[in-house]
Amino acid sequence: RAGRQFCPCPGVTSATPPPQPRTSADHSCPLTAVSLSSAGDITQKGYEKKRAKLIGAYLPQPPGSTGRRAPVTPSSSSRYRRCSSGSRDERYRSDVHTEAVQAALAKHKERKMAVPMPSKRRSLVVQTSMDAYTPPDTSSGSDGEGSVRGEDTPTSSQGSLSMERWISRAIHGSTTSSTTSSSSTQSGGSGAAGRLADVLAQTHVGESPPPPCSVPTGRVTRLTCQGVSVLLILPSPVFVCRVPVSSRVSAKIQQLVNTLKRPKRPPLREFFVDDFEELLEVQQPDPNQPRPEGAQMIPVRGEQLGVVTNWPPSLEAALQRWGTISPKAPCLTTMDTNGKLLYILTYGKLWTRSMKVAYNILHKLGTKQEPILRPGDRVALVYPNNDPAAFMVAFYGCLLAEVVPVPIEVPLTKKDAGSQQIGFLLGSCGVTVALTSDACHKGLPKSATGEILQLKGWPKLLWFVTESKHLSKPPRDWFPHIKDANNDTAYIEYKTCMDGSVLGVTVTRIALLTHCQALTQSCAYSEAETVVNVLDFKKDVGLWHASVMNMMHVISIPYSLMKVNPLSWIQKVCQHKAKVACVKSRDMHWALVAHRDQRDINLGSLRMLVVADGSNPWSISSCDAFLNVFQSKGLRPEVICPCASSHEGLTVAIRRPVDDGSQPPGRGVLSMQGLSHGVIRVDSEEKLSVLTVQDVGTVMPGAVLCVVKSEGVPHLCRTDEVGELCVCSVATGMSYYGLSGMTKNTFEVRIPRSASSGEYPFARTGLLGFVGPGGLVFIIGKMDGLMVVSGRRHNADDIVATALAVEPMKFVYRGRIAVFSVSVLHDERIVVVAEQRPDATEEDSFQWMSRVLQAIDGIHQVGVYCLALVPSNTLPKTPLGGIHLSETKQLFLEGSLHPCNVLMCPHTCVSNLPKPRQKQPEIGPASVMVGNLVSGKRIAQASGRDLGQMEDNDQARKFLFLSEVLQWRAQTTPDHVLFTLLNSRLTAVTVCRSLTCLQLHKRAEKIAALLAERGHLQDGDHVALVYPPGIDLISAFYGCLYGGCVPITVRPPHPQNIATTLPTVKMIVEVSHSACVMTSQAICKLLRSKEATAAVDIRTWPPVLDTDDLPKKKPLQLHKPSNPDLLAYLDFSVSTTGMLAGVKMSHAATSAFCRSIKLQCELYPSREVAICLDPYCGLGFVLWCLCSVYSGHQSILIPPSELEVNPALWLLAVSQYRVRDTFCSYSVMELCTKGLGTQTDSLKSRGLDLSRVRTCVVVAEERPRIALTQSFSKLFKDLGLHPRAVSTSFGCRVNLAICLQGTSGPDPTTVYVDMRALRHDSDVPETAEFGIFQILPGVRIIIANPETKGPLGDSHLGEIWVHSGHNASGYFTVYGDEALQSDHFSSRLSFGDTQTVWARTGYLGFLRRTELTDASGERHDALYVVGALDEAMELRGMRYHPIDIETSVIRTHKSITECAVFTWTNLLVVVVELDGSEQEALDLVPLVTNVVLEEHYLIVGVVVVVDVGVIPINSRGEKQRMHLRDGFLADQLDPIYVAYNM
Secondary structure, three states, X not given: OOOOOOOOOOOOOOOOOOOOOOOOOOOOOHHHHHHHHOOOOOOHHHHHHHHHHHHHOOOOXXXXXXXXXXXXXXXXXXXXXXXXXXXXXXXXXXXXXXXXXXHHHHHHHHOOOOOOOOEEOHHHHHHHHHHOOOOOOOOOOOOOOOOOOOOOOOOHHHHHHHHHHHHHHHHHOOOOOOOOOOOXXXXXXXXXXXXXXXXXXXXXXXXXXOOOOOOOOOEXXXXXXXXXXXXXXXXXXXXXXXXXXXXXXXXXXXXXXXXXXXXXXXXXXXXXXEOOOOEEEOOOOOOXXXXXXXXXXXXXXXXXXXXXXXXXXXXXXXXXXXXXXXXXXXXXXXXXXXXXXXXXXXXXXXXXXXXXXXXXHHXXXXXXXXXXXOOOOEEEEEOOOOOHHHHHHHHHHHHHHOOEEEEEOOOOXXXXXXXXXXXXXXXXXXXXXXXXXXXXXXXXXXXXXXXXXOOOOOOOOEEEEOOHHHOOOOOOOOOOOOOOOOOOEEEEEEEEOOOOOEEEEEEEHHHXXXXXXXXXXXXXXXXXXXXXXXXXXXXXXXXXXXXXXXXXXXXEOXXXXXXXXXXXXXXXXXXXOOOEEEEOHHHHHHHHHHHHHOOOOOOOOOOEEEEOOOOOOXXXXXXXXXXXXXXXXXXXXHHEEEEEEEOOOEEEEEOOOOOOOOOOOOEEEEEHHHHHOOEOOEOOOOOOOEEEEEEOOEEOOOOEEEEEOOOOOOOEOEOOEOEXXXXXXXXXXXXXXXXXXXXXXXXXXXXXXXOOOOOOEXXXXXXXXEEOXXXXXXXEEEHHHEEEEOOEEEEHHHHHHHHHOOXXXXXXXXXXXXXXXXXXXXXXXXXXXXXXXXXOOHHHHHHXXXXXXXXXXXXXXXXXXXXXXXXXXXXXXXXXXXXXXXXXXXXXXXXXXXOOEEEEOHHHXXXXXXXXXXXXXXXXXXXXXXXXXXXXXEEOEEEOOOOOOOOOOOHHXXXXXXXXXXXXXXXXXXXXXXXXEXXXXXXXEEEEEEEEHHHHHHHHHHHHHHHHHOOOOOOOOEEEEEOOOOHHHHHHHHHHHHOOOEEEEEXXXXXXXXXXXXHHHHHHHHHOOXXXXXXXXXXXXXXXXXXXXXXXXXXXXXXXXXXXXXXXXXXXXXXXXXXXXXEXXXXXXXXXXXOXXXXXXXXXXXXXXXXXXXXXXXXXXXXXXXEXXXXXXXXXXHHHHHHHHHHOOEEEEOOOOHHHHOOOHHHHHHHHOOOOEEEEOHHHHXXXXXXXXXXHHHHHHOOOOOOOOOEEEEOOOOOOOHHHHXXXXXXXXXXXXOHXXXXXXXXXXXXXXXXXXXXXXXXXOEEEEXXXXXXXXXXXXXXXXXXXXOEOOOEEEEEEOOOOOOEOEOOEOEEEEEEEOOOOOOEOOOOOOHHHHHHHHOEOOOOOOOOOOEEEEEEEEEEEEEEEEOOOOOEEEEEEEEEEOOOOEEEOOEEEOHHHHHHHHHXXXXXXXXXXXXXXXXXXXXXXXXXXXXXXXXXXHHHHHHHHHHHHOOOEEEEEEEEOOOOOEOOOOOEOHHHHHHHHHOOOOOOOEEEEOO
């Protein structure tokens, strides 16, 4: 990340000149934002004026820029306002609602809290604006709508301007929320930049500071040493003092905490008591909620369907009649995209061409004996939206041939949203043939050979072109068989459900005919009337009203023409004096926007304007506005006829066109609060939360309509209750094709009728509403858009309308808003996704988002769980340009939506968390102790085998000191090889050096002489050994023992990162009081290099001795310690909490330790042990340096750094040397799992064989990482690795190895523990995974309560206490904190066995007696380690272990490679490493929040997305969460994104 430029935050004026001139297009000044927002309601024009006036002074105009931007004149501002509207759009426009939203926001403003803005790395901002270089495609809309051209695309002058703006934004990253990083003093920026940063720091508390010029790669952490801030790279042990926190991040977190302190809405209900038996859903309804009070409704009958004598007996008969009687009568007129007349299809041509199609599909496909299609088979109809003539011919051709047409959309690409589901529908319908037009056939996606591609999920289709020129003429004597309408299926209409699945609704021939008759009667259609149709002619209202029943003339306006000329339908009505027009409310709105330029419009000829989406309650405003404007142009009020239709119920109700105005249209102003409880309450329009609805007329002729409860048994509703409309009529759908169960539930609903005894089957329409006075039907929404949140119902369309009413709307596209609900923690949560315009700044969008949240909260009294903005044109579309909701939801849930802004509000939404837990009473001193039982349970204590009683021929036991053992071995077995160091030369395993007993002894003597001669050291002086992992380190250690000094092993500084790693070395040398430093020649040079002198003060080093140049002579005599309790060596290590701690190891403890390991692992001189560990602390050091000398076995040493060059080195060595026992760290295991995962076959062919491995032990100081060890075992099983061989050791600071899997013990096993039990520190029932540990010989363990220090029972969670001969004898501290030391190293139980002295490990765990037996036949007591006490987090009265939350988070998305969590001011902070494109960063925020809620009942406060390798890890592969926390609070992580959840 080096070389990233510091860019001052824009929008703030300061004394320093800005780096480049900014145009007013670039940013808005925060100052103005404040002053404007307080100015109340302000028009666009006034806003522009005021803003220009306020910021004009600050923004120098670049020369020549004046002519490029049009001045804000009334006309241009009105055009701008028009541009800002979009498509989906003004169905939702309602001035009353806009005012209500403004009032709700004003209320919020009174108690306004500052919401912390998310921080985004600049590169991410640049990328999102780079994505927006291509001006957005305008074919966006919803439910088959797009936006008008000229509404969203800039004119050419605007285009060039906005293009420049995009590019300048991309280059200069014009966002104020750039990145959080380290402070400007560290950035080394220029003085001006530094001063500006100071100004910024005072101006914006919530802003983020500039990034540093360069941050070294590797794992970064923070360290404060002698008042100097240094960045240092781990792995390396660090001593950290807590930093006082006053950074931007902490300011934002404080802001967040303050916001969250705001009183929340009271929880609606406690969902469940978090009991172990089950999660109980306790639903307590609000006692004050409105309840229905009316009588039970009576089903409403439509008028009798009149039988007109000359009505044709079927639709095909009608076609035959008009095709032969009036062949010249126009049937269909089509238009091209310029509005020119393209083609007139007459009834004669329709009849002859349909016959031709019928003949060809029956007789020309397949052979005479084996035709491909027979009557009753299903056929796909694939025709583009601008070719209604070809579709009509094919549709009626299928009816004549008695095959069943399935009209679908044209698949444009292989990736069309939802196209796979359409394919499933075709497959389940058994479709094998697709009819299509010539033009469409040419445009289908094809392979290189020109064949039509097989689309994903689609059956294999035969494509058949229906243009007349491609078809054979039927013979003279062939005639289609025209029957009366019967119960055979006429056609199948597809329907996309809420979950994205596609169903086929079958419509029978009799239903089709009856429906046409009912429409003819209710709309009073007569022969040869002209109809203008803007709707989709392939389905629904557009298909039904354009039927051949009444010989009407349909003028079809393609969607593409509407986008170019929104007035085209009105012009056609005037031109053809049309009587009827079929439109949607958006077509009326577009006409309103565009009508100003037109003079001679007369709509007097219209007797009926069918509003197809009249069932959407928000269409009323378009109808009103349209009437308002066009009444002066001859439009009569009674002409507007909204209708309600659905796939299942066909036309459910329609308002009749009456001339006398005898029945005024119905209106209702309903309380949204009431509707959310399913109750109708009329409200005055003054209230904020109201929904105004209009009637959709009365029930269809010949139908019975009733309203039933939408959930549960379909009982009739009361008159003031909202329910689902059900219709009983011949003219409804018949079934869902092939789905008998769903068909029964939808089309065969039996409703218990109170009036008569009979029961009729009703069809559910999927529409929600009620029947008002006078039998008028009112619709308030669709079942598909229903979201039930905490027992209250909300309609997605209503939420969209509220979001659209939040001004200013210029940051998002109006028509591109998706609202859906996702299920998180036993309830539905509302998610709003909108497309952001490319020129919106971060700040604008964020402001708009927070206003939307407040508006929805104020009007619907419901919280939005997540609000996401995505770049323009990235939401999946339906074939007609609308948003594909289920696909959007799917992308959101799987984390591939790639938003550019996200605001999560779990704190406000989630009100059903379990109650915080009360502490359980523990076993106290008053409990009766009987033997080993306490409160009826075994005391949790266990021990390894007794060292004293174990008989073995251990010669080394005679010696008290390791130095004596070495001397004895040098005499008795001088040539026995003790150590072999390997390194990696390309692929081969090569021996770098080896060392026999005698060589080691002689080298140690020389080093002892060197210490005495050159170092002038006394007995007991401390010596720091700074060596790379190898043999010199071992020689130097024994040299110190021979010379009577106390060695301390220290990891050397990293040559590439001296500045960051050397201060750590220096610190350990100082803290340990080392009198001298011993090292190799290479490191000696490194310590004296320029880089080193720059990093630390070289003059303060103790003397540095170089052991590559040793004196020839031996020391006069070797030192023999006077007492085995004297100090042998110091072990310094960084704990996972980032504390540097040194422990003292006595000679006695060291010998006991080696003996314990020898017995557990059965180590003898004839054995080889392979060790791939860091030799600087803990068990790693003991295995590397000490065990071989004590037990005499050969240690094969493999430095872990060599594995970075050749990951297979360790396993190849194990195989080559036929090793039985090997030790490694988690980092090594991870390296092998990731690096060799794909190479197992090639390794096998190279002869790699792991079948001799008996124990493979991971050395660690943490809970076992079961997932990693299991995947390692599975991966290398094929190479002979026995799964039971892999196990984990456990040690800590007070005892470097408590548990180690031996040879004679039982198999390592796993228990599954209930997470909830761990949280409550209670008995541990069997769901997290824990590995079993086997206790070392000579070690005793007890589980004690960390607070009361009382013993705990079997399977109880408590602190692990240990008593053993190899316990460390105390901390080595500069300050000598005696209290801490005595507590950790010499604690006693408060009751029970109060004599034994225990050391406290600081780890939580439990003991459990297993069914397994060990070698002696005893039942085995297993220790399970849960986690470190200082890492555990107390949240909501419960104790959480970070690893549990981290494991859940890592599972949520493939791009999360690592995760670490910590708490800050009671907020949970989750840091995730992203291995993927930065575009994915914001996808992770909802996923992380969801999983932690679902699995841990915790609300995440902050989500931080960082690069791979930012989470600091120590040499043992353990996460250093406290360092991470300090780095985060001090702004040093350079995160990609920081989200503050509300």
